Amino acid sequence: MDSGTRRVTDTWLLDDDMLVHKGDFLLHEDGSFSSSKGDEDVLEVIDGSMRLVTRSFQNWHTHMAMVLNKSIGEGLPLMEWLETSIFPAERNLSEELVESGTRAAVAEMIATGTTFACDMYYHPEVVGRVVADSGIRAKICGPITDFPTPSYPEGAGQALKKIEGLLAGGSPVPKKIDYGIGTHSVYTCSEETLQKASELSRKTGCTLSIHTSETRGEVAECHAKHGMYPIEYLDSIDYFTEGTVCAHCGWVTKKEMRILSGHGAHAVHCPTSNQKLACGGTMSYPAMMDAGVDVRLGTDGAASNNSLDMRSEAKAASLVQRHDHWDARILGPEETWSLATKGSEDWVSWDLSDIRMRPWGRDGRRLLPNLIYSGARVLDVFVAGEAIRRDGVTLTVDEAGASRELESSVEEYYRGL
Ligand SMILES: [Zn+2]
Structure with missing residues (x-):
């Protein structure tokens, strides 16, 4: 098991062939995934019961x-x-x-x-x-x-x-x-x-x-x-x-x-x-x-x-x-x-408590159309085994700081125009 593997339990997962699966999955550092038996050594266990995991x-x-x-x-x-x-x-x-x-x-x-x-x-x-x-x-x-x-x-x-x-x-x-x-x-x-x-x-x-x-x-x-x-x-x-x-x-x-x-x-x-x-x-x-x-x-x-x-x-x-x-x-x-995710080796999880993702439909068949045409919040983002966003918070960029900095930059940029 590579050091960057995470287990996501009781979740929906959309694979590269656009098939929706339900269960416990391991997300590996190299971008691949596999079913979990529940006893592997992992970096982290994530409750996926209100998550849809897809490519980014x-x-x-x-x-x-x-x-x-x-x-x-x-x-x-x-x-x-x-x-x-x-x-x-x-x-x-x-x-x-x-x-x-x-x-x-x-x-x-x-x-x-x-x-x-x-x-x-x-x-x-x-x-x-x-x-x-x-x-x-x-x-x-x-x-x-x-x-x-x-x-x-x-x-x-x-x-x-x-x-x-x-x-x-x-x-x-x-x-x-x-x-x-x-x-x-x-x-x-x-x-x-x-x-x-x-x-x-x-x-x-x-x-x-x-x-x-x-x-x-x-x-x-x-x-x-x-x-x-x-x-x-x-x-x-x-x-x-x-x-x-x-x-x-x-x-x-x-x-x-x-x-x-x-x-x-x-x-x-x-x-x-x-x-x-x-x-x-x-x-x-x-x-x-x-x-x-x-x-x-x-x-x-x-x-x-x-x-x-x-x-x-x-x-x-x-x-x-x-x-x-x-x-x-x-x-x-x-x-x-x-088309929108072609070539991705990374993972995103979407918040299924978002009302826009309802109804899920039998076997999760409505999840993907809902995601495209209706929308949902992003909870987690994993790139090459690194969590760059977890539970709705980006870890690698200070989002609030970036917003404040953007406001003052725009002020400076357009001064004199
Ligand atoms: Zn252009």
Whole structure:
């Protein structure tokens, strides 16, 4: 028995095949589980009679520190929102602000059952430090644009050099945290920048991420400039490396879906952000499945969502896909849950005394639909054998302190704006 094993008694457990079990279970440090006979040496015994144990959420597209920008530029469409609201505010961004924003974001994610984020934001080394302290997992992609940014005021050349240095320094927590490269988009990065980032990804084996085909304007502009849509264009310049993370993919052709599939790219559906910014195009989940694309789910930054709660994102994905395709069979509870937790090796327990989880139904058959469409509080979060939340209290981040710090940071950030 490994030293991080816990026994959860008389509980409901949802396994990786979406089957609900009832009984006593051991949660092992390596992320696996097994039935308990009741006599094993364990770190802790947890009364699971009012708990549902599931895999944790994996949030594949975030800008964590953007909780600092929540609700600014409400009502603006994407390009206007970026140019008149987000980018001007970010000129005042400091390392300290990124630190407090990231800490608040991580606290929100743990409290809502997420143990992994694929992030793209300024001062990635600061993000890495905060995430390491929190105990969750992450891919932290240093952002690259051709224009000057708060972390790289000299633009893309400096960004690439600094990120190369960061990658050379290795992971702050091996097996949990990796650094990567976040080329912002085809409209903020030149061909040369995109190719150099791709070369660095190939050389180091790190993850490459990008926003792509988010709005109709972006794809039309790319087509007018290059005679190709964004994913075709990226393919033509040999941009993709194994497992490239492509956020949004709302306006893509079937040919582009085949390109994504051929490169083993992850296409990240961000339904709430897309709807909040009125992007119009919805990623076609069934067409992506037909093309064999690996689809993941993400909230995007809290600035374009107001929430990092993946339970809400899972619900939004299921609803918008059904609605857009006039087909209530798409993304049922099992498939939606699988999409939102794909690859998770961690565990979350949900509070069954929460009225939103009732009725449970015969053999617990209503538990999963209730969880997705209705909601529940998170009691415990376990990552690689470590309890980072127990009985509704996060242990690795001071949630109240992070909230107070966020308030004063926002005050400072927007002073003079
Ligand atoms: Zn984004």
